[in-house]
Amino acid sequence: MPDAENQTELPTDEAMHAMRVLRLKSGDELFLMDGVGNYFRAQVTVAATHHCYYEILEKLPQEPQWKGHxxxxxxxxxxxxxxxxxxxxxxxxxxxxxxxxxxxxxxxxxxxxxxxxxxxxxxxxxxxxxxxxxxxxxxxxxxxxxxxxxxxxxxxxxxxxxxxxxxxxxxxxxxxxxxxxxxxxxxxxxxxxxxxxxxxxxxxxxxxxxxxxxxxxxxxxxxxxxxxxxx
The missing domain is CATH 3.40.1280.10 (SPOUT methyltransferase, trefoil knot domain)
Incomplete structure (x- = not known):
């Protein structure tokens, strides 16, 4: 999820997946990634049909898995x-x-x-x-x-x-x-x-x-x- 660290809500398609497939609810933890080297441990704050709000609990920078570009x-x-x-x-x-x-x-x-x-x-x-x-x-x-x-x-x-x-x-x-x-x-x-x-x-x-x-x-x-x- 781009700019996951500075957002508070999942995109609509991600929110629907979180609610319908993962069955997340308020208080549950989830992990996010921003595509530029970071994972985030987060917690759902509000869970609705088409909306899923969260707060970041921990930033987890990752090491590259291979050398070079x-x-x-x-x-x-x-x-x-x-x-x-x-x-x-x-x-x-x-x-x-x-x-x-x-x-x-x-x-x-x-x-x-x-x-x-x-x-x-x-x-x-x-x-x-x-x-x-x-x-x-x-x-x-x-x-x-x-x-x-x-x-x-x-x-x-x-x-x-x-x-x-x-x-x-x-x-x-x-x-x-x-x-x-x-x-x-x-x-x-x-x-x-x-x-x-x-x-x-x-x-x-x-x-x-x-x-x-x-x-x-x-x-x-x-x-x-x-x-x-x-x-």
Whole structure:
């Protein structure tokens, strides 16, 4: 819940869930999270059909569960339910930021961030994450390459003519930065020119393994590798 520390009432949908599903009543305790690293122990002060007021009893700052800033750049699939599934699972596994890419072979040029935000928020609560991932508007691939991305940068693709190294091996190498960004292309892959442009801009050409993966599976695999490399 954004700004949970400075509010006294749950949003309407949260209040209805608290009353109807959790059956909270005045005097009961509940735990809140603000999505920026804090849990709060709170107490219900007023419970009504569509309203739930509370007071903060204790602020509980959390330690990050992984090192560095983990960022996934991905071209959304034509069927958005597959991307919604990936966003849910990537949030549960652990990611800091997701950017959507408009590529040459993209079959989807628009994403509805409001719906994705609801899915991410639900996944944050379900998996008890103290930080909510940042979800960015879709941007043209070439414009994304122009952004000042910090840390290690990788582009995953399937072109044999462009030398590749294994992403997980690269992530496991010692580095001055724990920040990592991995790019995953659309269902038809990045174009060869996009891959070459990324490599020219300093992105490392990588493989996600020998299996042929769908876009949403490749995105989740990249997130898993970034997390496992932290261990």
């Amino acid at each position: 983990l960022h996934l750049g991905i071209a959304p699939t034509k069927m958005m339910d597959r991307m919604e599934w990936m966003m849910e699972k990537a949030t549960e596994v652990g990611i800091d930021e997701v950017s959507f890419l408009n590529c040459k072979f993209s079959e989807r040029r628009l994403v509805k961030l409001v719906r994705l935000d609801k899915i991410v928020t639900a996944a944050v609560k379900q998996s008890h994450k103290a930080w909510k991932p940042q979800v960015n508007e879709m941007v043209h691939f070439n414009h994304f390459l122009e952004q000042p991305i910090q840390g290690r940068k990788y582009i995953a693709h399937c072109y044999e003519e462009v030398p590749r190294v294994e992403l997980f091996d690269e992530l496991r190498k010692p580095s001055d930065s724990q920040d990592a960004t991995v790019l995953v292309g659309p269902e038809g892959d990045f174009s060869i020119d996009e891959v070459k442009a990324a490599v020219a801009a300093g992105w490392v050409s990588v493989s996600l393994g020998s299996a042929r993966l769908r876009t949403e599976t490749a995105g989740l695999a990249a997130v898993m590798m970034m997390q496992l490399a932290q261990k």
